[in-house]
Amino acid sequence: MTERVxxxxxxxxxxxPGPASYGALIRDADTGAVIAERGETIGVATNNVAEYSGLIAGLEAVPRAHSRRGSRGADGLRARHRAAGGSLEDQAPRHDPVGGDRT
Incomplete structure (x- = not known):
């Protein structure tokens, strides 16, 4: 079993919005070996939806990688903040793939 990923x-x-896709990669934290990878073209979406989708796909793949502990990284500020349990509000209504439609 991999201890950390x-x-x-x-x-x-x-x-x-525009044509969007995401990618996620899970590595063994000690060896750097790739354990799992995910990627998909998701059609027309916003950049934030694409960022969230990559983070969600990666988190869903972690249990299959048999890890007990892990760390995560994303380059999108909103995705990183959301993964840490926060939220970044803006004035425009948008679809939140984690929490549903939000107005």
Whole structure:
């Protein structure tokens, strides 16, 4: 069993919204070996939705990697903040893939 893993996740869209995709990579924290990878084209979405989708896909893959502890990384401020349990509010209504539609 892998004791610790590192989750690296990213997502993006060409335009906002626009054609979007994400990728997630899980590595053994001690050896750097790739344990699992996920990636998908998700159609037309915002950059934030693509970022969240990558983070969610990676987190869903971690249990299958048989890890007890892990750390996570994402380059999107909103995704990192949300993963830490916070929220970043803005004035425009948007779809939140973690919490549903929010107005």
């Amino acid at each position: 590192i989750l690296e996740a990213d997502g993006g869209s060409r335009g906002n």
